[in-house]
Amino acid sequence: MFRIDATPEQAPRMQPILVGKSVTTPEGGSVLLEPRYGNRHGLVAGATGTGKTVTLMTLAEGFSRIGVPVFLADVKGDVAGLAVAGTPDQKLLDRVAQIGVPDYAPAANPVIFWDLYGKRGHPVRTTVSEMGPTLLARILELNDTQSGVLDIVFKLADDRGLLLLDLEDLRALLGLVSDERKDITTSYGLVSTQSVGAIQRALLRLEQDGADEFFGEPGLELADLMRTNTDGRGVIGILAADQLVLKPRLYSSFLLWLLSELYETLPEVGDLDKPKLAFVFDEAHLLFDDAPPALQQRIEQVVRLIRSKGVGVYFCSQFPDDVPDNILGQLGNRVQHALRAFTPRDQKAVRVAAETFVANPALDVAKTISALGVGEALVSMLHDAPNARAVPMPVERTLIAPPRCRMGAITDAERMQVRAGSPVGAKYDTRIDRDSAAEKLAAGVEATAARTNAPPAKQAADDDGGGFSQAVKDAVFGTKRRQGMVETMAKQTARTVGSKVGQQILRGVLGSIFGGRR
Known part of the structure; x- marks a missing residue:
C-alpha cells in the first residue's frame, strides 16, 4: 500500500x-x-x-x-x-x-x-544524544547554570564513549558526575550538587509525565x-x-x-x-x-x-x-x-x-x-x-x-x-534496549563490588598486581615457614638496644615501608 x-x-x-x-x-x-x-x-x-x-x-x-x-x-x-x-x-x-x-x-x-x-x-x-543538551535543557526547564552542567554531562559521555540513549542513561551519568564531582570540576568546569539535584528532579517530573517513552x-x-x-x-x-x-x-x-x-x-x-x-x-x-x-x-x-x-x-x-x-x-x-x-x-x-x-x-x-x-x-x-x-x-x-x-x-x-x-508498525511498536551508559556504569560498579568482597589473598592479588606483589610482601613480613626482613631487623635491634645506629636502621626500614618520615 x-x-x-x-x-x-x-x-x-x-x-x-x-x-x-x-x-x-x-x-x-x-x-x-x-x-x-x-x-x-x-x-x-x-x-x-x-x-x-x-x-x-x-x-x-x-x-x-x-x-x-x-x-x-x-x-x-x-x-x-x-x-x-x-x-x-x-x-x-x-x-x-x-x-x-x-x-x-x-x-x-x-x-x-x-x-x-x-x-x-x-x-x-529519539535518543538523548540526538536531542542534544540545548533542547533537552528547554524541555527540562533548566536555568543557565543547570544547562551548563548538562553540557558537561554530554561532553563527559562523549569523552568516555558512553551512549546516552534514554533517560536512565542520563540519570546514571548524573550519578557518576555527582560521585566524581571534584575531579570533573577540575577538568570540565564547576559542577555543584545543587545543580545535579535540580536536573535529577526535572528528569523525575519528565518521567512522571510519561515523556520517558520518547527517549530510546x-x-x-x-x-x-x-x-x-x-x-x-x-x-x-x-x-x-x-x-x-x-x-x-x-x-x-x-x-x-x-x-x-x-x-x-x-x-x-x-x-x-x-x-x-x-x-x-x-x-x-x-x-x-x-x-x-x-x-x-x-x-x-x-x-x-x-x-x-x-x-x-x-x-x-x-x-x-x-x-x-x-x-x-x-x-x-x-x-x-x-x-x-x-x-x-x-x-x-x-x-x-x-x-x-x-x-x-x-x-x-x-x-x-x-x-x-x-x-x-x-x-x-x-x-x-x-x-x-x-x-x-x-x-x-x-x-x-x-x-x-x-x-x-x-x-x-x-x-x-x-x-x-x-507499513511501519513492526518497525517502531517494539522498543529496543541495548547496552548503553546505564548498563556500562552498572557493570563497572558490580565489578568493583566483586573485588571488594573477594577473599583477602585474591583481593590483594587483584589490587596489587598478583604474584609479584605477594612475593615482595612475603619477603618483608615473612611466612609461617620463613622469617621475613621485619623479623630479622627486630631481632637485630633487640641485640643492639641503646645503639644509635640500630635505632636509625629500624626507623629507616619501617619508615620506608609504611610511609613514615625519617
Whole structure:
C-alpha cells in the first residue's frame, strides 16, 4: 500500500492546490497554491472557531493529492478525520458547487498515526544524544547554570564513549558526575550538587509525565515521514498531540528537534516543482514562548534555509504576531481567518495582519478581518507576476474549499484499523534496549563490588598486581615457614638496644615501608 518514493510515471499530474474561491468581487475566481511555491512556507492564523483546522486539512489533502507527504500535529483530535472519507450534507454540497471544486467526491487520505506516548499512534522516539543538551535543557526547564552542567554531562559521555540513549542513561551519568564531582570540576568546569539535584528532579517530573517513552530506540527515521503510497499520493503523518500539547515545552521542543533533523539530514535540492515535505506547526506560539534569543536565532536560520532542502513549513496560530517578525517575513503563503477586535491585543493583531498583506484596492483589510464568517479567510499566495516570479498576490476574501475527508474526530476502532494497515508498525511498536551508559556504569560498579568482597589473598592479588606483589610482601613480613626482613631487623635491634645506629636502621626500614618520615 505504501512506498517511500514514487517514480515520475506513478506520480499524480502536477496541478495547483485549490484553496478556495475569491468573493472579493462577484466575478472572483479560484485562489490557488502553486506547488512550486509550496516550499516558500506559510501561515494560517485566526481566532478559535473560525475554521483554521479545516483550512489545514484542505491544504494537507491538497499536498497529498499531488504526491507531497505532510506531517502535522493533531492538538484537538479532529485532524485525524483525514484518515476517513467524509459524509457530505446538503450545506457542504452547496459550498462545493459555489466554489466549483472539480471532481468532488468523499475520500480518505493515506495516513500514519504517531504518538510520543505510543498510545494513539506508533511511538516516536529519539535518543538523548540526538536531542542534544540545548533542547533537552528547554524541555527540562533548566536555568543557565543547570544547562551548563548538562553540557558537561554530554561532553563527559562523549569523552568516555558512553551512549546516552534514554533517560536512565542520563540519570546514571548524573550519578557518576555527582560521585566524581571534584575531579570533573577540575577538568570540565564547576559542577555543584545543587545543580545535579535540580536536573535529577526535572528528569523525575519528565518521567512522571510519561515523556520517558520518547527517549530510546528504535529512533524515528525521517524517510518514514516522507512516504508516498502506491497511487503516488503523499502520506500524511499525524502526531497525536491532544495530551502532548499540555506539556508546551515538550511539544514545541519535539517539533523543533524534528525540523532541525530535517534541516541537517536532507540534501540541498534548490527549487523543485513541488516540495518534498510539508511540515505543519500548529499552536506555533508555543515554539517562541520563553525561547531564549539563541534558540530563536536558530529557528530563524532553520526556517530560512530549509526551503532549499525542499521542505515547506506552515505555522498555525491565533494571531499573526505570535510569530516573530524575522520569521513572519519569510512566510510567503498567508491565510488569515477572522479576528475579533475586542481587546487592545486583538486590535494590534488586526493591524499587524492588515499590514502584512499586499493591498487590494477593492478590499478594506482591517475592517474585513473582523467581519469574516466561519470558513472564510483573507488569502494571499505566491504567484508569477508579469515581470517577476514568486511575488505575493493581492489579498482576496476567500471562501475556503472543504476537504473530501471527515471534518471531525474518528472513533478508536477507526484509528486501530488505520494503524493495523500501517507499513511501519513492526518497525517502531517494539522498543529496543541495548547496552548503553546505564548498563556500562552498572557493570563497572558490580565489578568493583566483586573485588571488594573477594577473599583477602585474591583481593590483594587483584589490587596489587598478583604474584609479584605477594612475593615482595612475603619477603618483608615473612611466612609461617620463613622469617621475613621485619623479623630479622627486630631481632637485630633487640641485640643492639641503646645503639644509635640500630635505632636509625629500624626507623629507616619501617619508615620506608609504611610511609613514615625519617
